[in-house]
Amino acid sequence: MVEIEFEDRPESGYLVAHLSGEVDLASLGCFRSVLQRLADTGRTLVVVELDDLQHLCAGGVRELLALREDLEVRGGGLHLVCDEHRPARMILRALGIPTSTALPGESALAASLGHRLS
Secondary structure, three states, X not given: OEEEEEEEEOOOOEEEEEEEEEEOOOOHHHHHHHHHHXXXXXXXXXXXXXXXXXXXXXXXXXXXXXXXXXXXXXXXXXXXXXXXXXXXXXXXXXXXXXXXXXXXXXXXXXXHHHHOOX
């Protein structure tokens, strides 16, 4: 099961979603619903914090990439945050998907890809 906690950061212009639990074939539908909730917020700049995610299957990676594409089409982007040596970070790194170890600050957000997050 996947759980989500939202943290709105209006001063920085983005929404942070803290994910926890496991994303596997059994919970993929739930994960898809969680990400849909992110898309439905209407925010175009989203940060997903993955430190407490214990497992991330290939289907979960596809769903994250689909969310990124959806946000980019609307002029925004997705920024994935995960500490070193966490399961999600290792999987995403192996696939060449960029992550960072800290939430972006206002200056980092403004400088990233012309207001689009990677």
